[in-house]
Amino acid sequence: MKIFHFSDIHAGSDKHFRKENLLYIIDEINNGDYDLAIFTGDATNEGQRHEYEIAKEMLDKIECPLISIPGNHDARSGGIALFEEYIGPQNGIYEHGDAVVISVNSAVGDSNDGRIGRAKFNRLKKALNDHSEKEIKILAIHHHILPTPMSGRERNVLANAGDVLDLIQKADVDLVVSGHRHYPNVYEVEDTVYINAGTASSVKTRYGDVNSYCTIEINDKIKKVITKRLNGEDTVRKYSRNRKRVFSEFGKKEFRAIQLSNTYFSESNSFLAQHYEEAVKSIRMLDPDLLIHCGGIVKEGIPRDYNIAISELNKLDFPMVFTPAARDINYLGYQLFNQYFGELDQKYNNEKMLFQGLSTPQYDSSVGVVGETERKLLLESLNEAPQEFRSVYLHHNIIPIPRSREKGLLEDAGDLLRELVDAEIDLVLTGTSYHPYATKVGGTVIVNVNSMSSVYQRSRFGNSFNVIDIYEKVIVVSEVNALWGKKRLLGIWERA
Template sequence: MRIAHISDTHITSESAYKGYAYDLIANEINNGDFDFVIHTGDVTNQGLREEYERATYELKKIQKPLVVIPGNHDVRNVGYALFEEFIGPLNGVFEFDDGVVIWVDSTIPDLSDGRVGSQKFKWLRERLKEYSDRRFKIVAAHHHLVPLPDTGRERNVLFNAGDVLDLLLRYDVNLYTCGHKHVPNVYRVEDLVVDNAGCTSCRKTRKGDVNSYNIVTLHDDGRVEVRIRRVTGEERAKEHRPVRPKLFIPKGKRLLRIVQVSESNVSERAYFRRKVLENAIRTINERLKPDVVVHCGDVVDMGIERYYERAYEFYERIKAEKLVVPGHNDITYLGYDLFSEYFGQPGIKEINGVTFIPVLSAQYETPIGVVGRMGQKKLGELLEEYRDSFTVVVMHHNIVPIPRSREVGFLEDAGDVLRVITIGEANLVLTGHGGNAFGIKVEKTPIVNAGSISWELHRNPYGNSFNLIDIYPDMMVAFEVQATWGSGRLVGIWKIKSPFKSPSPPRPSP
């Protein structure tokens, strides 16, 4: 099964529309061995009637079955009504041999942002249940699901991207197709392939790129291949083979135990649960006995001295080694100086063959974080320097969307940071923003977010919690531990390509 994935044609009478690029790609599709075509939105540029009239003519040039999803430009000027008049339904289902495409309207009128609202989310879940027996399940929308590189400041991801991502993973969706940011990109997220198309016929390309489309091939053995094809003829392909089985048995003894905490927000406010934090520390010391405790930020609620004094007293009770990175609350007011005074500047830490690389993302007086181009370069260099080690990147801000959290681009360069991490093949990333525990593997890198250990204002139905991560020679297991009762639940289990060297056998005596 071969699918042509086009997006962001931005059909208009203005010079922004590159009709020759569209004609070239349409001819390639017509002459190619494609079963159908998916257009993931921004068919028009302003949602105007004359644009829809021309779009109807242009789309007829594609002589293959065509699924079209609305984009944010299509719904401008109440263009969603014209979309239904000229093109078709905003949400729908397209069935093919042993597979289904479920498309959903992710647009918000007159905004570039996206959202799969509560009713559409329920509709999507019902359709995934209905077609759960299909071998290939494809969900298509306009907006991107995970941050993309080379898009400038991160924004316009789905507001509820974490919930949508979690839903797709729960129902074993094979492929998510989208457009919106004019950047072609392919990520493997667990067993889900996230396929972003670039722009098919618009002048607004990124970083001097050219127009392109994606070719998706669904193989009989379950493999999903995505090939990015530019109008210059250049191609780049990625292939994903589903992981089977999903559960593994560790080989060898445990190499390292990490306790990951976040958002203790120590303060004198009623929202700070002192007894919960005390109980969690007791559990960590007496029952779990980790090799290292990593705090992913928001140690205190505000950067004032008496809060730092109390936080220092709490965390001094932990017997294991500690690594603490600042969150956005930690550097408010005098916090930038107080953090260094009480917890020191976070630096590289090596424990039992594992290298922890702290990344500072917090900024003054704002929850929005940034690593910056210089910080990205440094991180890439460190991942290359320690490539033969097991590398753990530690930071405050999450780089993938978290369920039950409104995603508004809390790390403004998340797409570029995620690219550095995946290219550098970091073995693990620990984050702590968003108030909810979540674990997911992007490409070869598991990313684990911690919930709040002792702050009442969190988003976790499991309550206040922290994470327990055990590393074995061939696998990694992450559990969420309820901070009050000590009960646990699985967050993720992943096979790893071990960088750990087996000890050399002893040489015989002469």
């Protein structure tokens, strides 16, 4: 199957719209042997009727089958009704031989935010189930599910991106195509390729980039994605469809780490003392090489809570490193963290292993950020490290987490995620959103941990911590219930 993917044309005035670039792209579609073209939203700039008239005139020139979905700009000024009048349905299912394309409108009226509401989520789930026998499954959506690099402050990712990401993986979707951020980007998450298109004809490109589009070829062996910029620069990526899924040989175990977060040490009812005591017993039996606390150490950054934290953590006589959450540095916490636990960016290393901490919280804010200077220093340090296994741990998540509204994401999550994946970092550990989750982006395993001993958690499995077992050939991630010690597998991934 051969697909042409473009997005964000922003038809309207010359102030926003480069008509000649869109005409060039339409010629590329019509002169190519494409089975299908997919347009992932923002046909207009303000959702106005005269803009829809221009958009329709342009899109009607495309000669192969075309799937179009609305974007956030199309939903301005009540424009969704006009989208259906001029362009087509908001949501749909298109079958082409052994392939199915499911398109979903993620736009929210008069907002840049994206959301797939409960009704649409259930329809998407049913559509994927009804077409589970299809060899090729594709989801088209305007808003990006994974954070996009080179696109500024990450603030309008899909609100329930974590649930959608989880559903996509369970349904074995081959491709997810989207737009919105005006910068092209491609990731492979497990066996799904996420393709974010740049803008086809808007003047609002980012970081000096030019207008662009994508072509996709998929067969029984590979998924091939080409990002084509109108200045002639092409980026080609190929992904195998015959990935090995069975691991028969792990090799020698090299390291065991315990990942925990959100202990919430305090005298308040938020701290579940019995859960913590039982977790300590389980951790002792597991005999780890290192404990990694991904933030939320105390309920508040006050001396009383820090004193309790030290008393409780002394029960765990293993090497331990910390990174703060926002609550750890509020009030007097910034000074207390240094006094009780040391530097904000802590590190553990031996001859083979490096675990590098990264402090992301800001004063009196739940928002996390790293910053360009800090990212550059981090990557320089990681790239110079002699260890064969490199890991980064931080509090804020850099990919969406299921069962939570996407608000714990770093402001510069797109840039950090892209840089860590490109640097082939083996493991990234995070500790926000109160729900366990693990997956692999490119060659990087990313693991979020639940709350270990606070009342705030979102997993039916209960409060928990993670066990990271690093073997010569694989990484094994398990979750352990804090109160009962019951263990379940979150995933096994081959080491790069």
